[in-house]
Amino acid sequence: MKTTPMLRKRLAQKSKNHGSPTLLFITGAALRVADVTRVLKDKKLRGEKGGEVAKLFAKHFKLSEHITHLKRTKIGAAVGTPGRIGKLLCETDALAASALSHIILDVTYADSKKRTLLDIPETRDEVFKTVLGGTEMQQLIKQGRIQIILF
Amino acid sequence: MAIMNQGGDDLEDDFVIDDLVALSEDDEAAPLDGAFFSDDGGDNNLENDASADEDVDTQPSVNAGDAVISKKRKRREKEKERKKRKLAQATDVVQPSVTAKSPEELAEYLALKQAAAYPKVTAIELEDMRIPGVP
Structure with a gap:
């Protein structure tokens, strides 16, 4: 967070629209999502005004449940697996990139076979094809409005 | 009394077992009559002696089996230890994190x-899709 002061500032601000986070945290495992969410939910980071932190992974949650949750919640950060986040970005209008400023790719976490998010073919394809591959996302990245961070 | 002390392996060298005698009705009938289970009687004692001898004979073979099993167990344990060492060595080699690299x-x-x-x-299309580094 020290290296990205802008992100810290934005996380502490109130989000304007429903389902439009300033941060997308992409990680490879649902358990990791839960851990990261716990860290991001800390009041020291969000302050009093900061938006909610959404957990977006397919295990135990239906896509429709996530859509209804995102449509009625002002979120500051969304943490999830590339599969579910990609689906929400491409196939629904529940998750918007309008306020997005940072995408963190969790390349530190490795599974039991020592493979990271970008080592596993399935998750790698989802990251580049659905999360980062959309036309709007590509434009925003090239314009420099969204920063990709390797964590 | 001489018979009483004689075991199954104490037969004379030139002794030939008569099949007819071995399968005689008397021997077969003995268990049916209940004499086999009775407390008294020479036959029972003979049987006891014979079974005792059998126990003695079978013990070395059991011990040999145990030895083989224990050898196998030791081998497996050694293999497990080797695997553990290999895993430990693999984990000891800490690869530098990707995130430690420069933006370029x-x-x-x-x-x-x-x-x-x-x-x-x-390649041209890939270049078009490429995520730019920090300017």
Whole structure:
């Protein structure tokens, strides 16, 4: 967070629209999502005004449940697996990139076979094809409005 | 009394077992009559002696079996230890994190991974999709 002061500032601000986070945290495992969410939910980071932190992974949650949750919640950060986040970005209008400023790719976490998010073919394809591959996302990245961070 | 003390292995060298005698009605009938289970009687004692001898004879073979099993167990344990050591060695080698690289190297790393995600896309198209590094 020290290296990205802008992100810290934005996380502490109130989000304007429903389902439009300033941060997308992409990680490879649902358990990791839960851990990261716990860290991001800390009041020291969000302050009093900061938006909610959404957990977006397919295990135990239906896509429709996530859509209804995102449509009625002002979120500051969304943490999830590339599969579910990609689906929400491409196939629904529940998750918007309008306020997005940072995408963190969790390349530190490795599974039991020592493979990271970008080592596993399935998750790698989802990251580049659905999360980062959309036309709007590509434009925003090239314009420099969204920063990709390797964590 | 001489018979009483004689075991199954104490037969004379020139003794030939008569099949007819061995399968005689008397021997077969003995268990049916209940004499086999009775407390008294020479036959029972003979049987007891014979079974005692059998126990003695079978013990070495059991011990040999145990030895083989214990050897196998030791071998397995050694193999397990070897595997554990290998795993420990593998984990000891800490690979430097990707995140420790410079922004240019990270952009190159991302481009490589992106190319792996799009194997059929041409180099020009990949260059168009490439995530730029920090300016």
